[in-house]
Amino acid sequence: xxxxxxxxxxxxxxxxxxxxxxxxxxxxxxxxxxxxxxxxxxxxxxxxxxxxxxxxxxxxxxxxxxxxxxxxxxxxxxxxxxxxxxxxxxxxxxxxxxxxxxxxxxxxxxxxxxxxxxxxxxxxxxxxxxxxxxxxxxxxxxxxxxxxxxxxxxxxxxxxxxxxxxxxxxxxxxxxxxxxxxxxxxxxxxxxxxxxxxxxxxxxxxxxxxxxxxx
Amino acid sequence: xxxxxxxxxxxxxxxxxxxxxxxxxxxxxxxxxxxxxxxxxxxxxxxxxxxxxxxxxxxxxxxxxxxxxxxxxxxxxxxxxxxxxxxxxxxxxxxxxxxxxxxxxxxxxxxxxxxxxxxxxxxxxxxxxxxxxxxxxxxxxxxxxxxxxxxxxxxxxxxxxxxxxxxxxxxxxxxxxxxxxxxxxxxxxxxxxxxxxxxxxxxxxxxxxxxxxxxxxxxxxxxxxxxxxxxxxxxxxxxxxxxxxxxxxxxxxxxxxxxxxxxxxxxxxxxxxxxxxxxxxxxxxxxxxxxxxxxxxxxxxxxxxxxxxxxxxxxxxxxxxxxxxxxxxxxxxxxxxxxxxxxxxxxxxxxxxxxxxxxxxxxxxxxxxxxxxxxxxxxxxxxxxxxxxxxxxxxxxxxxxxxxxxxxxxxxxxxxxxxxxxxxxxxxxxxxxxxxxxxxxxxxxxxxxxxxxxxxxxxxxxxxxxxxxxxxxxxxxxxxxxxxxxxxxxxxxxxxxxxxxxxxxxxxxxxxxxxxxxxxxxxxxxxxxxxxxxxxxxxxxxxxxxxxxxxxxxxxxxxxxxxxxxxxxxxxxxxxxxxxxxxxxxxxxxxxxxxxxxxxxxxxxxxxxxxxxxxxxxxxxxxxxxxxxxxxxxxxxxxxxxxxx
Numbered sequence: 001x002x003x004x005x006x007x008x009x010x011x012x013x014x015x016x017x018x019x020x021x022x023x024x025x026x027x028x029x030x031x032x033x034x035x036x037x038x039x040x041x042x043x044x045x046x047x048x049x050x051x052x053x054x055x056x057x058x059x060x061x062x063x064x065x066x067x068x069x070x071x072x073x074x075x076x077x078x079x080x081x082x083x084x085x086x087x088x089x090x091x092x093x094x095x096x097x098x099x100x101x102x103x104x105x106x107x108x109x110x111x112x113x114x115x116x117x118x119x120x121x122x123x124x125x126x127x128x129x130x131x132x133x134x135x136x137x138x139x140x141x142x143x144x145x146x147x148x149x150x151x152x153x154x155x156x157x158x159x160x161x162x163x164x165x166x167x168x169x170x171x172x173x174x175x176x177x178x179x180x181x182x183x184x185x186x187x188x189x190x191x192x193x194x195x196x197x198x199x200x201x202x203x204x205x206x207x208x209x210x211x212x213x214x215x
Numbered sequence: 216x217x218x219x220x221x222x223x224x225x226x227x228x229x230x231x232x233x234x235x236x237x238x239x240x241x242x243x244x245x246x247x248x249x250x251x252x253x254x255x256x257x258x259x260x261x262x263x264x265x266x267x268x269x270x271x272x273x274x275x276x277x278x279x280x281x282x283x284x285x286x287x288x289x290x291x292x293x294x295x296x297x298x299x300x301x302x303x304x305x306x307x308x309x310x311x312x313x314x315x316x317x318x319x320x321x322x323x324x325x326x327x328x329x330x331x332x333x334x335x336x337x338x339x340x341x342x343x344x345x346x347x348x349x350x351x352x353x354x355x356x357x358x359x360x361x362x363x364x365x366x367x368x369x370x371x372x373x374x375x376x377x378x379x380x381x382x383x384x385x386x387x388x389x390x391x392x393x394x395x396x397x398x399x400x401x402x403x404x405x406x407x408x409x410x411x412x413x414x415x416x417x418x419x420x421x422x423x424x425x426x427x428x429x430x431x432x433x434x435x436x437x438x439x440x441x442x443x444x445x446x447x448x449x450x451x452x453x454x455x456x457x458x459x460x461x462x463x464x465x466x467x468x469x470x471x472x473x474x475x476x477x478x479x480x481x482x483x484x485x486x487x488x489x490x491x492x493x494x495x496x497x498x499x500x501x502x503x504x505x506x507x508x509x510x511x512x513x514x515x516x517x518x519x520x521x522x523x524x525x526x527x528x529x530x531x532x533x534x535x536x537x538x539x540x541x542x543x544x545x546x547x548x549x550x551x552x553x554x555x556x557x558x559x560x561x562x563x564x565x566x567x568x569x570x571x572x573x574x575x576x577x578x579x580x581x582x583x584x585x586x587x588x589x590x591x592x593x594x595x596x597x598x599x600x601x602x603x604x605x606x607x608x609x610x611x612x613x614x615x616x617x618x619x620x621x622x623x624x625x626x627x628x629x630x631x632x633x634x635x636x637x638x639x640x641x642x643x644x645x646x647x648x649x650x651x652x653x654x655x656x657x658x659x660x661x662x663x664x665x666x667x668x669x670x671x672x673x674x675x676x677x678x679x680x681x682x683x684x685x686x687x688x689x690x691x692x693x694x695x696x697x698x699x700x701x702x703x704x705x706x707x708x709x710x711x712x713x714x715x716x717x718x719x720x721x722x723x724x725x726x727x728x729x730x731x732x733x734x735x736x737x738x739x740x741x742x743x744x745x746x747x748x749x750x751x752x753x754x755x756x757x758x759x760x761x762x763x764x765x766x767x768x769x770x771x772x773x774x775x776x777x778x779x780x781x782x783x784x785x786x787x788x789x790x791x792x793x794x795x796x797x798x799x800x801x802x803x804x805x806x807x808x809x810x811x812x813x814x815x816x817x818x819x820x821x822x823x824x825x826x827x828x829x830x831x832x833x834x835x836x837x838x839x840x841x842x843x844x845x846x847x848x849x850x851x852x853x854x855x856x857x858x859x860x
Binding site: 009011013016017020021023024027028031034035038039041042043045046049050053054055056058059060128129130131132133134135136137139140144154157158160161162163164165166183186 | 302305306308309310311408409410481482489512513515518519520523526527530531532533534536537538539540541542544545548549552824826
């Protein structure tokens with residue numbers, strides 16, 4: 001067996017693992033989208049399966065749905081939150097960390113209020129959970145949706161808290177949006193992953209609204 | 216005790232921290248306290264919320280209290296383990312912390328929530344063995360009942376509880392039996408990394424399993440679940456509170472799979488050493504990527520199904536109840552959309568382990584490396600398109616049967632790829648019949664029976680004939696126990712020197728292997744005949760004419776149990792008492808994991824990141840480059856280089 005003769009390439013270990021961590025954030029956020037797709041996919045499958053079966057004519061015999069007004073409010077809040085997050089990202093790329101923080105604190109409250117309204121909605125449904133097919137599927141969907149919104153807002157909250165706590169680190173380099181420090185690059189990769197995921201949730205919320213409140 | 220191969224070992228030289236033992240430090244004990252308190256709180260809350268409902272008062276059992284008890288038990292368990300500290304710190308805005316590796320030589324680290332991938336691997340190994348032997352004892356209880364067609368040890372209900380508990384525990388455990396111990400321990404070493412991508416997810420994936428085990432086992436004391444591991448509705452909706460143990464236990468194992476799958480996929484994609492291209496990735500790495508993606512895409516649907524079942528039992532929805540607009544088929548579809556990929560969640564890592572170990576002892580490259588990788592990816596993809604073959608008998612639209620028969624038969628193509636890759640690797644090889652190799656050959660032997668009968672049962676006419684019989688039961692035991700469990704034990708023999716630093720006895724290992732493979736085949740081969748002769752599974756009585764065959768099977772199963780007990784005793788004896796030190800690279804493998812400074816590997820795996828320059832299977836090629844250029848720890852900072860052959 002021959003021997004390695006060329007000189008050993010220099011591997012910057014810190015840079016290697018920094019790039020690996022950034023790649024992991026990219027993949028982690030995409031996997032969270034895949035998990036969201038399959039988790040909600042099971043519930044949406046139940047929706048279409050029971051709707052198409054219409055067992056004993058009891059999918060939704062009286063055309064009852066959960067409050068459309070409340071559904072529209074929840075959807076609006078989620079979309080507003082996603083838009084504010086995107087707006088904040090644009091401001092961050094232009095160097096305004098404060099604008100990003102303000103926009104994303106507002107986005108955080110938007111998402112939390114959406115989750116709160118979803119939970120409130122579950123307490124005032126105008127049907128019993130087992131009354132008919134739609135009622136059961138909505139009862140399954142509501143808590144999962146609220147939980148996912150809360151977990152999403154946990155993710156955003158950690159980013160906001162981190163931007164406040166680490167702000168001084170990046171001041172000299174023009175803020176976390178411009179800094180070349182590894183922590184700043186890691187932050188931006190994490191934020192990019194969240195924003196991508198949050199746009200997915202916004203689109204998914206439109207689909208849920210159409211299914212549960214319009215059709 | 217680490218066996219040092221360098222002049223001076225500096226385990227954990229990159230800043231490893233040693234734990235100071237303290238009874239106040241979060242550990243499994245504080246976790247259990249937290250879990251117990253959480254259960255009490257949740258149970259109280261469930262009674263407060265739902266205790267007054269007519270359904271609860273009328274039935275005398277409150278599923279809401281049990282479910283909330285389990286839910287808060289899980290929260291308390293993780294809080295007690297200290298797993299919630301880091302997420303809470305993140306809420307306060309602290310920067311991500313570097314992973315913690317431990318060079319603590321004590322045993323305490325194995326009972327704590329730790330982010331060291333090697334510790335997690337060892338935790339998994341022992342955890343999975345506990346799972347396996349518990350479920351194995353339940354199997355012996357089943358076989359004991361079937362010694363006689365008329366004289367009973369268990370009542371029919373108890374028999375079904377045991378069958379359900381055995382099946383569920385085995386199916387839950389098998390999903391992690393290779394990924395958990397060997398994926399977590401070996402894969403980072405194999406790809407030349409010091410870290411994994413998400414160490415806390417990895418740790419969580421393990422710590423879901425003990426509480427899942429306790430909850431599932433506790434179902435036995437609450438009336439069990441006679442609905443079996445598939446828990447079809449409406450029977451599962453009507454069951455007592457033991458069914459809640461099934462729902463929660465399986466659900467937690469599902470979360471464990473998601474965490475483990477995410478971590479392993481992202482680690483392999485991002486943390487490979489420089490030069491470790493996809494074309495140089497070990498076949499086991501390919502199997503783990505295929506496995507991880509399959510878990511990520513299938514397990515959430517199982518959790519959906521379990522959630523739906525829990526809602527029908529607690530919130531009185533009627534999702535699985537036709538007369539109120541639901542359908543029991545909803546469960547069957549959600550369950551099997553996960554359930555059939557699950558079969559491949561079990562098989563793929565077993566195949567990967569076999570393909571990894573066989574070339575080492577055949578001293579030949581993997582025959583058709585790309586074919587092996589393609590076979591695993593093909594298996595993973597096709598596994599999502601076959602689930603309806605479990606419903607051939609359910610009253611499904613008959614026009615759909617040929618489609619799912621075809622997709623099921625198609626899956627034999629990638630399976631065949633993997634099998635033929637193994638045969639090609641063995642062809643004209645100078646095989647070293649070591650204990651790990653014997654187990655791998657055992658996998659090929661057993662899987663032939665399991666695989667060929669799988670083609671039979673995918674065909675609608677045969678499926679309709681043998682459905683629900685011992686024939687199908689024998690088929691899947693040949694694929695799962697004959698496949699993945701043999702690979703698991705082979706891997707234990709193969710990796711024990713690396714993980715513990717001790718060499719196992721070939722003689723004792725061979726006694727274990729031969730007794731196990733003979734007893735295994737003696738147990739399960741007659742069950743094909745028993746099934747064809749008409750004995751249904753999950754029934755505690757059978758025709759008197761089948762007693763001889765059943766007695767043969769039961770006695771063989773006891774021998775199988777003795778063989779496995781022999782393994783436990785001799786294995787523990789050798790790593791705890793005799794402790795014969797392993798030589799360096801005892802199997803002459805090219806793969807990176809064997810070329811670390813000491814066995815067990817040092818805290819940070821490698822002194823510096825290895826640079827990979829060749830593939831892992833280029834055996835018997837005199838012109839092959841060594842696999843990597845590795846820096847070995849030694850005195851001072853001088854760099855010694857080891858060319859990994």
